[in-house]
Amino acid sequence: DAKTHGRNRFAFYSPDMAERAHERMAMEQGLMQAIQQQALRLHYQPVVALESGRMIGMEALVRWQHPELGLVPPARFIPVAEESGLIEPIGEWVLQEACRQTRRWQDEGYPHIRMAVNVSVRQMMNDHLVERVAQALAETGIDPQCLELEITETAIQSIEHSRERLRQLKGLGVMIAIDDFGTGFSSLSLLKHLPIDRIKIDRSFVTGLPSDGNDVAITHAIVALAHSLHLELTAEGIESTDQLNHLHQLGVGEGQGYLFRRPEPADALTELLRGGHRFQAGRQ
Ligand code: C2E
Ligand code: MG
Ligand code: MG
Ligand code: MG
Numbered sequence: 001d002a003k004t005h006g007r008n009r010f011a012f013y014s015p016d017m018a019e020r021a022h023e024r025m026a027m028e029q030g031l032m033q034a035i036q037q038q039a040l041r042l043h044y045q046p047v048v049a050l051e052s053g054r055m056i057g058m059e060a061l062v063r064w065q066h067p068e069l070g071l072v073p074p075a076r077f078i079p080v081a082e083e084s085g086l087i088e089p090i091g092e093w094v095l096q097e098a099c100r101q102t103r104r105w106q107d108e109g110y111p112h113i114r115m116a117v118n119v120s121v122r123q124m125m126n127d128h129l130v131e132r133v134a135q136a137l138a139e140t141g142i143d144p145q146c147l148e149l150e151i152t153e154t155a156i157q158s159i160e161h162s163r164e165r166l167r168q169l170k171g172l173g174v175m176i177a178i179d180d181f182g183t184g185f186s187s188l189s190l191l192k193h194l195p196i197d198r199i200k201i202d203r204s205f206v207t208g209l210p211s212d213g214n215d216v217a218i219t220h221a222i223v224a225l226a227h228s229l230h231l232e233l234t235a236e237g238i239e240s241t242d243q244l245n246h247l248h249q250l251g252v253g254e255g256q257g258y259l260f261r262r263p264e265p266a267d268a269l270t271e272l273l274r275g276g277h278r279f280q281a282g283r284q
Contacts, residue, residue: 153184203237248282
C-alpha cells in the first residue's frame with residue numbers, strides 16, 4: 001500500500017493523501033454494499049415536552065451496522081455519502097423507514113408521535129424530493145403533520161431555490177425545522193425568507209448553559225427571535241438538569257438530549273411508550 005511503497009521513493013505525492021483516497025473508496029464501496037444488503041439502521045431519540053416531561057416526538061438518526069467496525073455513527077459516513085451521491089438512496093431509505101416506524105407506533109396506539117427526519121444538501125437540491133416525501137406519506141398513510149423535515153443552514157444553498165422547495169413541501173402539510181440553528185452564516189435571513197415552523201437550538205449553545213455568558217446571551221436571543229416570529233423551539237443536546245431548567249424558564253417548549261435518552265432502536269422506545277414513561281420535567 002501507499003505507506004510501504006510510497007514513503008521514500010515518491011516524493012511527489014503524500015502517502016497520507018493516497019491512504020485517505022483509498023480509505024474513501026473503501027468507504028464508498030462499503031456504503032454501497034450496506035445499502036444493498038440493508039445494513040443501515042435507524043435509531044430514534046425522543047423529543048421531550050419540557051413542561052410535562054412527555055415524549056412528543058422522535059428524531060430518526062441513521063447508523064451503519066458494519067460487519068467489522070460495529071455500529072458506525074453518521075458523522076463517519078454521511079460526508080462521504082454526500083460527496084459520492086450515495087446520500088440519495090440512503091436519504092430515501094431513511095425517509096421511508098422513519099415513516100413506516102411512525103405508522104407502527106400509530107398502530108400501537110400512539111397517533112401523535114412526531115417524526116423528525118434529517119434532510120441533506122443533495123436531497124434539498126433534488127427535484128424529486130417533494131415527490132418522494134409525498135410517496136412516503138401515501139404509502140404509510142401517516143398524517144403529514146406528524147412528519148418534520150430537519151434542514152441545516154448549510155443545506156440551504158440558495159434562498160430562492162429553497163423557498164420554492166420548502167413551499168412545495170409545506171403544500172404537502174409536513175413541518176419544517178431548521179437544524180443546528182445559529183451555526184451557519186445566514187440564520188437571520190433564512191428566518192425572514194423561508195416558510196419554517198421550528199428552530200432547533202444547536203447543542204454548541206446549550207452546552208455552556210447556564211454558566212457561559214456568551215451561550216446564555218445567544219440562547220436568549222434565539223428564543224426571543226423564535227417567540228416573536230411565532231416559531232416552535234427545540235433545544236438539542238440537553239445533558240444536565242441545570243440546562244433543562246434554564247431552557248424551560250426561558251420558554252423553550254421541547255428538548256432532546258442524553259439527560260433524557262440517547263438515540264436507540266425503536267423497540268426500546270416502544271417499551272417506554274407502553275409504560276407511559278415521563279421524563280424529567282423542567283422547573284420554574
Ligand atoms: P443532528 O441532526 O443535529 O442530530 C443530533 C446529534 O446529536 C445526534 O448525533 C445525537 O445522537 C446527538 N446528541 C443528541 N443528544 C445529545 C447530547 O445530549 N449530547 C451529545 N453530545 N450529543 C447528543 P448522531 O446520531 O451521531 O448524528 C449526527 C449528525 O448526523 C446529525 O446531527 C445529522 O446532521 C446527521 N445525520 C444523522 N442521521 C441522518 C440522516 O438520516 N440523514 C442525514 N442527511 N443526516 C443525518
Ligand atoms: Mg437533526
Ligand atoms: Mg441538530
Ligand atoms: Mg446538531
